[in-house]
Amino acid sequence: xxxxxxxxxxxxxxxxxxxxxxxxxxxxxxxxxxxxxxxxxxxxxxxxxxxxxxxxxxxxxxxxxxxxxxxxxxxxxxxxxxxxxxxxxxxxxxxxxxxxxxxxxxxxxxxxxxxxxxxxxxxxxxxxxxxxxxxxxxxxxxxxxxxxxxxxxxxxxxxxxxxxxxxxxxxxxxxxxxxxxxxxxxxxxxxxxxxxxxxxxxxxxxxxxxxxxxxxxxxxxxxxxxxxxxxxxxxxxxxxxxxxxxxxxxxxxxxxxxxxxxxxxxxxxxxxxxxxxxxxxxxxxxxxxxxxxxxxxxxxxxxxxxxxxxxxxxxxxxxxxxxxxxxxxxxxxxxxxxxxxxxxxxxxxxxxxxxxxxxxxxxxxxxxxxxxxxxxxxxxxxxxxxxxxxxxxxxxxxxxxxxxxxxxxxxxxxxxxxxxxxxxxxxxxxxx
Amino acid sequence: xxxxxxxxxxxxxxxxxxxxxxxxxxxxxxxxxxxxxxxxxxxxxxxxxxxxxxxxxxxxxxxxxxxxxxxxxxxxxxxxxxxxxxxxxxxxxxxxxxxxxxxxxxxxxxxxxxxxxxxxxxxxxxxxxxxxxxxxxxxxxxxxxxxxxxxxxxxxxxxxxxxxxxxxxxxxxxxxxxxxxxxxxxxx
Numbered sequence: 278x279x280x281x282x283x284x285x286x287x288x289x290x291x292x293x294x295x296x297x298x299x300x301x302x303x304x305x306x307x308x309x310x311x312x313x314x315x316x317x318x319x320x321x322x323x324x325x326x327x328x329x330x331x332x333x334x335x336x337x338x339x340x341x342x343x344x345x346x347x348x349x350x351x352x353x354x355x356x357x358x359x360x361x362x363x364x365x366x367x368x369x370x371x372x373x374x375x376x377x378x379x380x381x382x383x384x385x386x387x388x389x390x391x392x393x394x395x396x397x398x399x400x401x402x403x404x405x406x407x408x409x410x411x412x413x414x415x416x417x418x419x420x421x422x423x424x425x426x427x428x429x430x431x432x433x434x435x436x437x438x439x440x441x442x443x444x445x446x447x448x449x450x451x452x453x454x455x456x457x458x459x460x461x462x463x464x465x466x467x468x469x470x471x472x473x474x475x476x477x478x479x480x481x482x483x484x485x486x487x488x489x490x491x492x493x494x495x496x497x498x499x500x501x502x503x504x505x506x507x508x509x510x511x512x513x514x515x516x517x518x519x520x521x522x523x524x525x526x527x528x529x530x531x532x533x534x535x536x537x538x539x540x541x542x543x544x545x546x547x548x549x550x551x552x553x554x555x556x557x558x559x560x561x562x563x564x565x566x567x568x569x570x571x572x573x574x575x576x577x578x579x580x581x582x583x584x585x586x587x588x589x590x591x592x593x594x595x596x597x598x599x600x601x602x603x604x605x606x607x608x609x610x611x612x613x614x615x616x617x618x619x620x621x622x623x624x625x626x627x628x629x630x631x632x633x634x635x636x637x638x639x640x641x642x643x644x645x646x647x648x649x650x651x652x653x654x655x656x657x658x659x660x661x662x663x664x665x666x667x668x669x670x671x672x673x674x675x676x677x678x679x680x681x682x683x684x685x686x687x688x689x690x691x692x693x694x695x696x697x698x699x700x701x702x703x704x705x706x707x708x709x
Numbered sequence: 710x711x712x713x714x715x716x717x718x719x720x721x722x723x724x725x726x727x728x729x730x731x732x733x734x735x736x737x738x739x740x741x742x743x744x745x746x747x748x749x750x751x752x753x754x755x756x757x758x759x760x761x762x763x764x765x766x767x768x769x770x771x772x773x774x775x776x777x778x779x780x781x782x783x784x785x786x787x788x789x790x791x792x793x794x795x796x797x798x799x800x801x802x803x804x805x806x807x808x809x810x811x812x813x814x815x816x817x818x819x820x821x822x823x824x825x826x827x828x829x830x831x832x833x834x835x836x837x838x839x840x841x842x843x844x845x846x847x848x849x850x851x852x853x854x855x856x857x858x859x860x861x862x863x864x865x866x867x868x869x870x871x872x873x874x875x876x877x878x879x880x881x882x883x884x885x886x887x888x889x890x891x892x893x894x895x896x897x
Contacts, residue, residue, distance in 0.1 A: 359851060359852065360850075360851060360852035360853060360854075363852040363853065365861060367837075367862060368861055368862055368866075403741060404741070527769075528825070530769040530770045530798060531769060531770070531771075531824055531825040531826055532824075532825050532826040533770055533771045533772060533773075533824070533826035533830075534826075544798060546798050551801045552801070640740050640741055641740070641741075641743075641745070641805075642741045642743060643743060643772075643794060643803070643805065645772075652772070654772065654773065654794075656773065656775065656792065656794070658777050666777070667775075667777045667778075667862075669773060669775040669792075671772060671773040671794075675829065675833075676771075676826055676829075676830075679826055679828065679829040680825075680826070683825075708852055709852075
């Protein structure tokens with residue numbers, strides 16, 4: 278796999294930032310020995326305090342409860358408590374037909390609904406052995422990458438807000454609107470689109486789509502520059518994030534971390550490259566990786582990923598083929614409207630498909646897609662009926678969050694907020 | 710349709726286990742271009758350690774862990790399939806391992822010592838399906854409240870309806886595990 282050279286600062290050799298001298302001077306004024314880490318400072322006392330953070334805490338991006346064991350301001354132990362948003366989607370799948378499951382997938386990772394649709398649809402299509410026409414595949418790619426832009430923008434805005442950068446939040450919202458407008462245009466809904474269906478798409482895109490995506494391609498490189506101008510070299514941001522919440526390559530792999538968290542630690546693994554689906558192998562893009570695996574590198578990786586997403590959108594948009602967007606396979610596709618007027622069999626077929634849904638051959642498959650948060654997988658077991666027998670959702674946020682106690686041990690309590698932000702968790706995804 | 714990195718996902722792990730630990734694998738299936746190995750419960754930890762540490766495997770990443778409930782299969786075959794999916798980032802290969810356990814003895818040795826990330830996955834599997842991971846340091850519910858009754862992803866756990874007892878359906882008020890399996894409103 279081709280990967281870009283690592284980005285980020287090697288904190289082992291390079292000085293932290295221009296302010297580090299002032300930082301050291303400040304520590305000196307406080308009488309702290311040079312080179313002494315925060316964790317060493319607290320060896321004096323033995324009193325610890327349990328602090329409850331959340332579940333209603335603005336920085337947890339949902340309802341996440343952390344029980345922190347503190348020694349002064351240093352986190353000794355962190356015990357996440359999840360499940361506040363558990364909705365039993367996996368159980369719901371078992372009593373709905375395959376098409377009825379699609380709206381449920383939207384609501385799991387509600388910031389990247391298109392990826393949830395895509396992962397589920399690809400898994401069912403794999404069981405059925407059908408292929409979506411090229412135009413459908415390209416439109417899926419365009420919509421997914423737009424969704425990745427929207428998701429990363431939201432992450433950028435909120436995690437900057439967590440550290441006090443209110444301006445970035447407003448700018449991110451301004452740009453995310455443009456993508457939600459496209460969602461609204463193609464599906465009628467801004468967030469829970471259910472746009473990608475088994476066998477293709479809800480419908481082909483209307484004419485204004487081309488103008489709106491063209492505008493995104495044209496304006497977004499400059500807008501991302503603006504975002505980077507606000508944050509990337511901002512001394513406060515750098516001082517708060519560089520060297521914080523480190524995750525080594527080995528730990529990232531052992532915890533099953535994926536997505537920007539894994540790539541921030543320097544592992545160039547991206548499912549779009551490693552196991553291409555939906556024609557991702559037609560497009561030329563790079564996989565940005567970090568160096569130190571800290572909060573700052575995860576930030577850089579995501580910002581670079583937005584540019585790579587724009588590259589993919591541009592290529593798919595410029596080479597968008599003509600033709601149908603949905604498969605013609607009659608096990609999935611409804612008969613054309615004009616056939617219903619003349620053919621009794623078509624009418625019966627239409628009725629059976631609508632009332633009973635498609636029947637999917639028995640078997641088990643696993644299909645994963647690279648969502649903005651990492652590997653989103655659907656393990657689907659079918660018993661040959663019109664409903665999934667079992668559908669396990671491999672949620673990227675769940676595995677990424679499980680490494681949190683490891684990451685924040687020994688950090689300051691104020692930095693826990695920054696580390697949570699850098700994981701980009703969506704609690705709907707963690708709890709499902 | 711979907712091009713997979715290697716022609717057959719999981720073939721590398723299957724070959725490795727055939728070569729190094731042939732007694733561990735009971736059955737092998739390669740439907741939909743994905744290899745599934747049915748592994749002996751007693752050999753699970755050894756097999757996963759081998760897959761992780763062997764230079765030809767390097768399956769260092771746990772992808773997910775879950776279980777599938779087939780209540781009608783007993784007593785011919787065990788009721789639960791405990792499904793492990795492991796990935797080798799180095800060789801870009803994914804393998805699925807299945808361990809079968811019965812309703813009376815739903816115990817599987819824990820893998821949290823092999824993969825740190827298995828900790829939460831095992832808790833989730835215990836929570837939703839009642840599989841017991843022996844040796845786990847803190848096996849308690851993770852998604853549901855600690856006082857929850859039953860394991861919802863089992864097929865005999867009713868998926869809808871309030872358990873309100875009338876004279877004609879008193880069994881609704883029973884705890885989930887005591888309800889008759891063919892009760893109306895069961896999951897399927």
